[in-house]
Amino acid sequence: MACHRIEELLELLEPKWQKNQELNLVQMLELIAKEAGFEGPLSELTDDMLIYQLKMGDSDKGAMIPGIQKDYVEDFDWKGALLKARGIEEEK
Template structure:
């Protein structure tokens, strides 16, 4: 795991751990794994599962994933985008 992922995980973990200061690290990871629906052994829990769960934990049901929301465009014109990518001017139609 690279340093930026460790930093991201620690940043996301800190506020949750502050609420459950009585837990040690292993207990906190087991709690998060259970919340995320992870059923395998704790040794197989990946940082991706933890990061995704911690990011989505505070997001309401039915909300868009934060990383996708920034790129979302309402009523995107796929046909126009494909024509433009192929070199056709959309106004020529």
């Protein structure tokens, strides 16, 4: 894991750990994994899953992922875009 990912993980972990100061690191990882619905062994828990859960865990379950939300276009015309990309004008 690159240093910037470690720093991001620690930054996201701090507020959660402040709320659960009685837990040790392994217990905190187990808590986050349980909240994410992860049921495998901790050795298979990825940093991506931890980061995602720490970022999105308290948000509405129907909320869009921030990285996707910035690129989202409502009622996008996929067919028209594909035809235009292929150089075919869509008949109207």
